[in-house]
């Protein structure tokens with residue numbers, strides 16, 4: 001068994017002092033695996049990964065990345081340590097071109113490596129390569145999610161966290177975004193995926209956590225959770241009904 | 245109505261545009277209306293005066309060249325003024341706003357900037373008295389350009405200088421990482437942090453750039469109009485009008501806004517007389533806020 005690269009342990013975090021939204025949740029993610037974080041609306045999934053990304057104040061708990069403690073690290077340093085985050089909304093710079101979005105991100109690498117990484121990333125996302133000069137705000141929803149992921153991947157992070165990359169996309173785009181995630185997993189990146197789309201997420205995930213009211217409710221392999229009647233009863237019965 | 249107002253308006257508008265760039269950038273990145281910006285203009289103008297006069301004492305020939313009322317002494321003065329603008333802006337950020345930004349709401353920041361601008365203005369008045377000053381007392385002959393338009397060589401040079409600075413700003417914002425970081429941060433601060441941009445560094449850069457441009461526009465105002473301790477404060481209304489007309493956060497908008505305000509003011513002066521100058525910017529400001537609050541180039545909030 002390989003050790004997890006990212007570990008968040010007993011995290012308490014929220015937006016106002018004394019009002020914790022995440023109340024002791026713990027997750028771990030391994031390289032080359034997709035770790036899904038599931039749970040009903042308002043469970044605190046987004047808050048948890050924003051806390052890991054350094055965007056929400058963590059009042060207690062510990063976050064380690066490859067054994068380095070990053071609990072107190074400022075947000076802009078995370079990407080330099082190999083932890084990339086794609087927020088749910090407003091996750092590209094709409095007023096800048098596709099290429100500028102990537103150039104901004106790749107700047108943290110040494111100068112000699114930048115052009116090469118940019119081209120490799122465009123090779124991974126051929127749709128984006130065809131529209132380098134287009135303003136990111138003009139991309140379709142699916143392509144925006146691709147750009148957001150490309151922005152995170154251009155620096156070859158060890159961990160990629162995404163908050164609901166399928167939200168608001170048509171089924172066709174959801175399939176292509178998820179296929180891309182599977183492709184990225186093969187490079188050896190640890191992917192942390194927050195999703196509402198439980199079936200699709202469990203279909204590609206290796207492990208999953210179900211968060212309820214800021215705490216871990218269930219965890220296990222994706223297959224076990226998909227077959228667990230408690231998990232189904234908890235909420236994805238309701239979700240599949242809605243989807244049907 | 246003859247076309248003279250076009251020449252006067254463009255010269256004035258270029259200076260308003262330069263000042264408004266800093267205002268629009270600080271507004272979109274720091275998220276408050278920064279009244280101190282006017283003082284960078286006045287302090288810049290006086291720094292230019294002190295440095296240029298010092299150099300002229302050392303080397304009287306540096307006082308003027310060619311058809312212009314000033315010489316390389318003032319060009320060095322302009323450079324010194326921009327450095328002073330950078331220094332003053334960074335000091336103001338470090339000692340006043342850095343703390344406030346973390347713990348206060350926008351109203352506190354605006355009031356603080358108002359108070360600080362008053363303090364800086366009084367300090368300047370204490371040093372230089374409230375008498376107007378000039379870089380040069382030479383009378384310049386205006387050159388006819390045709391169609392009844394006459395411009396002074398000074399006006400043309402100021403216009404060229406302003407255009408040059410605008411090109412520099414454009415290159416900084418679109419071709420350098422620092423500039424892209426500023427644009428990214430003004431659009432989405434959280435995403436910028438996620439992408440590895442240090443917000444504190446961006447804020448410092450914004451102050452520095454805004455301070456330098458404001459000081460430069462102060463020197464240009466001094467060349468074409470006059471130098472007074474209140475000159476920056478008096479420019480605030482046209483600056484805000486230009487920034488809002490162009491759309492907060494938009495640099496091309498600030499420049500366009502500046503030119504439009506400059507032209508409208510000059511046209512207003514020609515039609516109704518000089519006492520209505522301030523009213524023109526004010527009317528445009530109100531009209532924009534009512535009709536198109538995001539300005540010409542503004543993003544939807």
Ligand SMILES: Nc1ncnc2c1ncn2[C@@H]1O[C@H](COP(=O)(O)OP(=O)(O)OP(=O)(O)O)[C@@H](O)[C@H]1O
Pocket residue numbers: 015021039040041042043044045046047048196
């Ligand atoms: N910026 C914020 N400021 C204050 N409270 C917030 C903020 N963002 C979210 N919350 C609150 O935190 C709680 C958890 O929100 P969070 O976004 O983490 O849930 P989630 O599990 O991601 O839900 P969803 O599936 O709807 O995205 C909610 O009650 C929400 O109202």
Ligand SMILES: [Mg+2]
Pocket residue numbers: 045046047088163
């Ligand atoms: Mg969420």
